[in-house]
Each structure stands twice: as C-alpha cells, then as structure tokens.
Amino acid sequence: MTRESSVAEIRERYLLLVQIWHPDRHQSSAASVRAEVTQQMQRINAAYKQLRDTHEREARARQDRERQARERQTRERQDRERQARERQDRERQDRERHDRDREDREREDREREDREREARKREARERKDPERQRRERQARERETREREHPRAQWTHPSCTGTSPQEAPSSMASTVHPIAIALRSGDRGYTLRAYLDDQRTEAAFPGAQGHLLLFRSVASLRKYLARTEAHELAGIPDWESVLDRIGGTETEPDDENCYEFDLILHSLRFAPTQWIPSLFITNRDLVRELAVAFSIDDVLNLLTVGSPLDHLDDLFRAVDRPIAGWGARRQLASLQGGQASTLWRKAIRGVEERVRWLR
Incomplete structure (x- = not known):
C-alpha cells in the first residue's frame, strides 16, 4: 500500500491477506505454523485498524477545514448584509420618525x-x-x-407472551455479546442468549421485529445498565450478566465475531477456496436470527435439503478422515454461482431486519 491508497483499496488488500493468513485455513498444520499464522494475522489486523483510523482522522480534518471555510464565507456575507441594512436604516430614519x-x-x-x-x-x-x-x-x-432508544426485549417465537421471569434459569449463563460485520463493513454489537441446553435456539435484543445493533461495545454496556429502559433485565440472575459484560473493555472474542462481509468476499472465489469454519459459524448465526425474528424467506433458503443445507453438510464433513475425501471432491465439482446467489439473499434478508443504535 501507499499513502495515496484509498479506504477501498486498503480493505481489498486486507481481505485478500485474510484469505491467506486466516488461522482456520491452517488448522491441520504444525503447531509452529499455526503460531506463526496467528501472529501474522494479529499484525495484519493491527495494521488495518491503524490505516483505517488514519483515514478517518484525515476525513474529519478535511471536513473541519471545509466547515471553517463555509463559516468564514457565511460571516463575510452576513457582514455585507448587515452593512447594507444599516445603510438602509439610516436612510429610513427620517421617514419613520413620525411613526415611532x-x-x-x-x-x-x-x-x-x-x-x-x-x-x-x-x-x-x-x-x-x-x-x-x-x-x-x-x-x-x-x-x-x-x-x-427503543425498548428492547428478548426476541424469539418462544418468548412471545412469556414473562421474562419464566425464562430458563440457565439463560443468564449463556448471555454473551457478539459482533457482526455487515456487507458494508460496518461492525455492530448485540447480545445472544440460548434458550436450551443444546444451544440450538437463541434469543436476541429486538424491538418491533428488528435486531438492535449498537455502534460500539461502550454504548451497548451503557444501554444494558439502564435496566428501566429495556425488558432484557427480567431474566433470572441478570446481575451476574451485567457483572460479566459491564466489567470488560474488550470486544467479543473470535468465537463470537461474525463476518458477513468476509463471506461475500469469499464468494468471489471457487468453492474449494472457501473456509469451511467461516461458512459454518455464519450459517448458524443466520439461522438463529431467522428463527428468532421469523424471517421466512431466509428460513426457506436454509431448510433441510436446500442447496445451502447441502453445502453446509459438505463443509462439516470436509475435515473427516473418510467422508472428507468425498466432500472435497463434491466441492471441487460444485458450481459456486447458485450458492453465491443464495448466500447473498440470506445475508440481505437478515440485514433488512437490523436497526442501528448509537
């Protein structure tokens, strides 16, 4: 990269490097290789964050200069108008004295x-x-x-008509913040709580059928602390949830970070180059959101026997000793166009139910 590189060029380069150095692509490598890959990925993430922050600061500085120039022009115009009015007032004084x-x-x-x-x-x-x-x-x-800020509540079909006190007692222990990077690259933060011990059904903070995403972890923690402003605090042992979430200054760990934008970038390549774990984890989240917010169009795309369901089965079998050989062969012969189109529809269907909060 150069100093003249745009944000789009920097992000393009970053996503290409992620395809190469992502730790999930080297799970079967030696421990030393995995350690080197992890270290390299951390350096790539740090460099990308620094470059992105620098562009944002330059953009803000440029906006400030433009605003100052506009304000200066406005003041000059106002001064000219004021002088013209004063001149008119002096000319009008003689005519208006008898009306005063x-x-x-x-x-x-x-x-x-x-x-x-x-x-x-x-x-x-x-x-x-x-x-x-x-x-x-x-x-x-x-x-x-x-x-x-809308009044959030735990959103899932099983939560409809159920008071928060009737939630499973183990629900509080499964509440965790998660991060979702949408197609635009914007990163949002929300909560996920599982309603069963098998962790197959999840509830999310929602309002009026929309998933609430916060722009930062700090704003999410601040909103959660105002227990009178939402209905999330009604579950048993909510205090332990606040202690666990409110005391941390870090972002969610890798297991609770989901990259829709990285999925769309991967779809530009052949299916054999797709990262199985990336598609599996994001597919699970898309299904959980579709169930929680009753997004029927997305659920139809993920139903049993659908192309995306078949693709998910191949990804889950690709690393198995015997079944993996057949799965890799099917991936090699798979036409990625249909899967790419369906994945884009699924992600778009979820993003249409997102409401941003600051």
Whole structure:
C-alpha cells in the first residue's frame, strides 16, 4: 500500500491477506505454523485498524477545514448584509420618525396583554394537582428516552407472551455479546442468549421485529445498565450478566465475531477456496436470527435439503478422515454461482431486519 491508497483499496488488500493468513485455513498444520499464522494475522489486523483510523482522522480534518471555510464565507456575507441594512436604516430614519410614537404605544399594549396572559397561565398551572404534573413530566421523559432508544426485549417465537421471569434459569449463563460485520463493513454489537441446553435456539435484543445493533461495545454496556429502559433485565440472575459484560473493555472474542462481509468476499472465489469454519459459524448465526425474528424467506433458503443445507453438510464433513475425501471432491465439482446467489439473499434478508443504535 501507499499513502495515496484509498479506504477501498486498503480493505481489498486486507481481505485478500485474510484469505491467506486466516488461522482456520491452517488448522491441520504444525503447531509452529499455526503460531506463526496467528501472529501474522494479529499484525495484519493491527495494521488495518491503524490505516483505517488514519483515514478517518484525515476525513474529519478535511471536513473541519471545509466547515471553517463555509463559516468564514457565511460571516463575510452576513457582514455585507448587515452593512447594507444599516445603510438602509439610516436612510429610513427620517421617514419613520413620525411613526415611532405610534409603534411604542402598540408595543406597550402588546406587552401588557402578554403579561396578563402569562399571569392567567401561571395561575392555571398553580391550580393543577402537583402529583399530576409529576406524572406528566415522567411520561414526557419516558417518551423521550424511548424515542432515542427503543425498548428492547428478548426476541424469539418462544418468548412471545412469556414473562421474562419464566425464562430458563440457565439463560443468564449463556448471555454473551457478539459482533457482526455487515456487507458494508460496518461492525455492530448485540447480545445472544440460548434458550436450551443444546444451544440450538437463541434469543436476541429486538424491538418491533428488528435486531438492535449498537455502534460500539461502550454504548451497548451503557444501554444494558439502564435496566428501566429495556425488558432484557427480567431474566433470572441478570446481575451476574451485567457483572460479566459491564466489567470488560474488550470486544467479543473470535468465537463470537461474525463476518458477513468476509463471506461475500469469499464468494468471489471457487468453492474449494472457501473456509469451511467461516461458512459454518455464519450459517448458524443466520439461522438463529431467522428463527428468532421469523424471517421466512431466509428460513426457506436454509431448510433441510436446500442447496445451502447441502453445502453446509459438505463443509462439516470436509475435515473427516473418510467422508472428507468425498466432500472435497463434491466441492471441487460444485458450481459456486447458485450458492453465491443464495448466500447473498440470506445475508440481505437478515440485514433488512437490523436497526442501528448509537
């Protein structure tokens, strides 16, 4: 890369390097190779973050310079307009002198009427019930808070009509923050809680049928701490969830990070170059979200016997001693066009149910 490289070029290079150095592509290699790959991947991630942050700072600086230039032009224009008005005022003073007394009288009359009206309003407010005023003020504050952040609740078909206290007692221990990188590259954060011991059904924070994604881990923690602003805190042992989530400053670990953008980048290559573990983990998350938010179009794409289900079976068998040989042969003969189209539809169907929060 060069100093003139754009954000798109930097990201393109980053995704190409991830295809080469991602640890999941070297699981069968020696321990020393895996250690080297992991170290190299960490360096790549650190370099990408630094370059991305530098571009963002330069963009903000450029925006500040443009804003200052606009403000300077605005001030100059206002100064010219003010000088023109002052000149017109001086020319108009002789004509308006005889009308000044009449305007003063009219202004005094209006001021007297305003004082009388304000006095009547003040007396009417004082006659109101103080408790009613307090309730009205609380209602206005609650409406303002809910307009800024919707009231989240655990979203899953099995949670409909169920009070939070009826949630499984083990649900609190499965609550974890997860990170999702969407097609645009924007990274969002939310929670996932499993409703069964086998971890096949998951619930997510949602509102009005949309998955709530926060722009940062800090904003997610801040929202969770306001237990009066959402219905997530009703599950048993919510305090332990806050202690576990609220005390960390780091992002979710690799097992709880999902890269939709990396999936779309991988679809540009042949199926034999796709990373099985990447597609398996993201497919599981897409299915969990589709079930939780009742996204029927996505569920139909993942149903048993569908092309994506068959592809998932091949990925899960590719590393097996005997079955893996047949799976790799089928992947080599697989036409990636249909799978690519279906994967794009599945990811698009999930992203249409996302609502961003700051």
